Structure formats: structure tokens, C-alpha cells
Amino acid sequence: MKFGFVLPYGDARTAADLAQAAEGAGWDGFFVWEPVWGNDAWVGLAAAAMVTHRIRLGTMLTPLSRMRPWKLASETATLDNLSGGRVILSVGLGAIDSGFEAFNEVTDRKTRAELLDEGLEILTGLWRGQPFKFNGKHYQIKESNFFPPPSPTQKPRIPIWVVGAWPRSKSMQRALRYDGLLPQVFTEDGKPRQATLDDLRQIGTYIIANRPVTDPYDIIVEGTTDGDDPDKATNTVRPWMNAGATWWIEAMWEANEKPNGLNLVRKRLLQGPPRL
Numbered sequence: 001m002k003f004g005f006v007l008p009y010g011d012a013r014t015a016a017d018l019a020q021a022a023e024g025a026g027w028d029g030f031f032v033w034e035p036v037w038g039n040d041a042w043v044g045l046a047a048a049a050m051v052t053h054r055i056r057l058g059t060m061l062t063p064l065s066r067m068r069p070w071k072l073a074s075e076t077a078t079l080d081n082l083s084g085g086r087v088i089l090s091v092g093l094g095a096i097d098s099g100f101e102a103f104n105e106v107t108d109r110k111t112r113a114e115l116l117d118e119g120l121e122i123l124t125g126l127w128r129g130q131p132f133k134f135n136g137k138h139y140q141i142k143e144s145n146f147f148p149p150p151s152p153t154q155k156p157r158i159p160i161w162v163v164g165a166w167p168r169s170k171s172m173q174r175a176l177r178y179d180g181l182l183p184q185v186f187t188e189d190g191k192p193r194q195a196t197l198d199d200l201r202q203i204g205t206y207i208i209a210n211r212p213v214t215d216p217y218d219i220i221v222e223g224t225t226d227g228d229d230p231d232k233a234t235n236t237v238r239p240w241m242n243a244g245a246t247w248w249i250e251a252m253w254e255a256n257e258k259p260n261g262l263n264l265v266r267k268r269l270l271q272g273p274p275r276l
Contacts, residue, residue: 001241003273004029004249006060006222008265009256011039012047018269019048023055025272029088031060031249036099042075049083056086060222060249061163061182063094065112066105069122069139077127077152085153090182090220091116092163114138117174120160127157161220166195166203176211180218180247195221197243204244222249227271237274248274 005027007018019030030048034041045057057079064072072089080087093112094100100107106115118136125132129151133143152158163182164175175181183203185195195203204219211217221240225233225248237248252268255261 001237001245001276002028002247003237004031004056004058004060004247005269005273006031006033006249006251006253007044008033008251008253008261009039010044010262012044014262015039015044016047016051018266019055019057020051021266022269023052025270027055027250027269027273029056029058029247029249031058031088031090034059034062036063036066036103036105042079045079045087046082049079049086052083052086054086056088057083058088058161059090060251061090061092061094061161064091064119064123065093065115066100067119069119070126070141072119073123073126074149076123076158077149080152080154080158081150083153087152087154087158088161088180089158090161090163090180091120092182092184111138113171120162120174120178124157124160127152159218161218164203166199167206172206173210176207176217180220181207182220197239200240200243200245218246219244220247220249221245222251224250224252224268225274227268230275233274234276238276241276 005022007015015032022030032041032044041059048057076087076089093116096107106112115138118139122134122139130148131143131145134141159180160178161180161182162175162178163184165171166183166185183195185193185199187193207217225236252265255265
């Protein structure tokens, strides 16, 4: 199992400082939130790339349905080259209560799913190089072959982690076409709930039975661990590893509601990941 830390909020300088600290503390990945309006995720990650050497860098997560896929392709390819091939891109529909309505973004779930599918096709197509063209329901791109940027350093592509709504087949099949799953569990009446260990085991069985290729595939879970008690932290994450998770993301989302939240984030980050 690998361990990542997500910065719940903070400007580019904060991202750079804490990414450097995270690398020194032994974390495997450093992630930032990509808001509708707020501190720019890719500027923050570029700053982090300049002061780190090993740690993976990414978003948690990028709501691709509201973005121009070609702009995201440029940002991710540029950062992958800058960092020497350390980018991970996490994508999903995004939470509409994070500013979608205020800025007149698309909120219809079906339309956002369509935009996500087309956006992923465009993103990966542009990474492969030019000339490239695309004709979809929402996006049309004429064949282009001008000022092509360098392709990403990572081959065959930058790893893409995709939110998969369990047990919804269409959403899960989308996630299985890429490189990792961020599981989101829904009840029979359509309400989201926290994934359980049993959910994760069922998801793992589904992946084995339905994924078209057999190369390594990540399953990502997030939560919090007690940095003051290493044994307790280990006992928190070990069952998830045994159930099939390959990444644990330390996610202190509630810290942005506390006056000293950033200090709490820094303290936990410096304590390092759980030890297995």
C-alpha cells in the first residue's frame, strides 16, 4: 500500500512547502483540491514540483465535466514533464455544491457524465500527440497540428484515477478503462454512503472479472489516521490493504473549518504515513 496526503486548502506557496515536507516525512503522494473558484491546483502543483524529487503529485479531484479538456491536457502534460513523470490525475463528476450553480456550470448528472467520457477521450488523445481530431456530442475538434507540446513523460500515459459509483455498471466500466478507482458507494435508494471493507472486497472481485486488461490497477480509499498513535494508525489502514486497497489518502477535509486547521494539517503530515 502507498500513502498520499491531500491538502484541504492553501495557496501555491503552502502547497510547495507542505509537499516538500510530505516528501521528507515519507509520504508517497501529495494531492490538492481543484475548486471551481479558489487557489489554482496546477499552479500549486507546479510549485510543489519545483521543490520535490520523488513524491507523486496530483489532484483530489478534478471535475473534468466543467473544464476544457485541451486546457487540462496542456496543464497535465506540462507538469508531468516539469516533475520528471510524477503526475497522477484523479477525475470525477465533481460535487455540485462546491460552486457549480453559482458559476452556471452544468449540474445535470447525465450531461456531466457525457462530458466526462468525451473529456477523457480528448485528454488521452492529445497526450498521444498530434494530429488529433474529435467529433462527439459535446465537443468537436478539427484536426490540429500546430505548436504541439511535448507528450507526457510517463508512458503509456499519465495515470488516471476515476470515481466509480458502486454498484452502477456504467460508472464502474468507465473507471475500469483507466488506471485506478476511487470508489463511491450508493444505496438502493440512490444515496451515497461511506464504503465498507465488504464493499471493497466485492469491488475487487468485480474488477478481476470485468477489467479488460490485467496490468496493475489501483484502488484508492481515503480517511484519517491518528498520527499520535502509530499502532492505531497501522490498525486503521491494514484492513483496507487486506481488502484490496493500494493507496490510502490521508484526507483532513474538516480542517478548513477550524481556526488552526492548517497547523493541524502540518502536524499530521510531519508525523508521516502509517507503517505497515
